Every structure is written in C-alpha cells, then in structure tokens.
Amino acid sequence: MTEFTIPQQLESERLILRMFREDDWRSMHAHYSNPECTRYTLGRVLTEGESWRQTATLAGHWLLRGYGPYALEEKASGAMIGAVGLWYPVDFPEREIKWALNPACWGRGYASEAARAVQRVAQAAYPEQPPISFIHRDNLASLRVARSVGAVFEDEIDFRGRRFQIHRHPLIDRA
Numbered sequence: 615m616t617e618f619t620i621p622q623q624l625e626s627e628r629l630i631l632r633m634f635r636e637d638d639w640r641s642m643h644a645h646y647s648n649p650e651c652t653r654y655t656l657g658r659v660l661t662e663g664e665s666w667r668q669t670a671t672l673a674g675h676w677l678l679r680g681y682g683p684y685a686l687e688e689k690a691s692g693a694m695i696g697a698v699g700l701w702y703p704v705d706f707p708e709r710e711i712k713w714a715l716n717p718a719c720w721g722r723g724y725a726s727e728a729a730r731a732v733q734r735v736a737q738a739a740y741p742e743q744p745p746i747s748f749i750h751r752d753n754l755a756s757l758r759v760a761r762s763v764g765a766v767f768e769d770e771i772d773f774r775g776r777r778f779q780i781h782r783h784p785l786i787d788r789a
Contacts, residue, residue: 618680619739620681620735620736624684624731626727628688628689631685631687631732638669639669641694643662645697645716647662648717654756675701681739683698683700683701686698688724696715696716696719697714698729698732708745711729711736711745711746713728713756725759726759733786744783746781746783748779750776760781764783765782765784767780767781768780
C-alpha cells in the first residue's frame with residue numbers, strides 16, 4: 615500500500631480538491647480536446663481514449679510518488695472542472711504545481727485558488743524545497759496564474775525541443 619505524503623482531499627472556499635474517479639476523464643476531455651488548452655503542454659488535442667489514459671496517469675501518479683494532482687470539483691455545482699496539484703514526471707527538473715482547467719472555467723480564479731491550497735500542503739510535506747511551476751514561455755495565461763500565487767521566475771531551459779520557464783513557489787508564512 616502506498617503511503618501518501620499529502621492529504622487525499624482538500625477544500626478551499628469554492629473548490630473540493632479530491633482524488634480522481636473513473637468518470638472524471640470526461641471532464642478532463644473538455645480540456646485535452648481543446649487546442650488552446652494543449653498548445654503549450656501536449657502540443658496537440660487528445661482523443662477520448664487518450665484523455666482517459668492521461669486522466670489515469672494523473673490518478674496513478676499518486677500511487678507512484680505518494681502525491682499527485684487533484685481533481686477539482688466546484689462546490690456550488692458539483693462539476694469536475696480540471697486538475698491542480700503536485701506533478702513530477704521523471705524527465706521534469708523538479709516537483710511542480712500544475713494546473714489544467716476546463717476552458718469554460720477560465721478567468722474565475724479557480725486555478726489560483728487551488729494552487730494556493732496545494733502550496734500549503736506542499737510546504738508542510740516538503741519544507742526543504744518549495745515546488746516550481748514549469749511553464750512554456752509563451753503560455754501567458756499560465757504565467758499569470760503563477761505570478762498571482764507568488765511564484766517567481768527562476769530560469770528558462772530547453773525541454774522537449776521548446777523553451778520552458780521555471781517559476782518557484784513561495785514559502786507560505788505560517789504565522
């Protein structure tokens with residue numbers, strides 16, 4: 615049995631951050647099938663089968679690393695609207711906070727709200743190394759989210775043939 619290093623569920627003002635369920639792939643497909651959503655990450659839209667497998671990857675990350683991205687559930691509607699959480703594929707430079715929202719939910723502050731909740735649990739679990747967000751340099755919307763939660767530009771590197779920026783998340787004042 616895997617021992618998780620962060621809580622399996624969190625709550626913020628408007629969101630429940632929880633483990634993925636099988637039917638969440640349909641909501642994630644709204645993200646993965648949209649070219650604006652995948653332009654800077656996957657570089658292409660996904661089929662339904664690929665969206666299912668990508669959602670299974672998000673869920674499986676918890677078993678392999680002891681932490682992972684959360685499924686975001688909007689409290690008011692009960693709708694699953696995306697994913698935010700800790701993510702660390704083997705070829706990434708460090709553990710990161712990632713976000714991926716259904717485009718119908720963009721501009722409402724959900725990514726920032728969820729990222730702040732993840733910052734707190736990340737600091738409690740890994741106080742020696744605040745996470746990064748690893749963002750394609752042209753992904754202006756994602757760069758705005760990183761800045762809105764206090765992440766600071768640290769470096770820009772070549773990754774998978776493209777330029778990505780490393781933004782370091784702040785230590786949260788516990789006082």
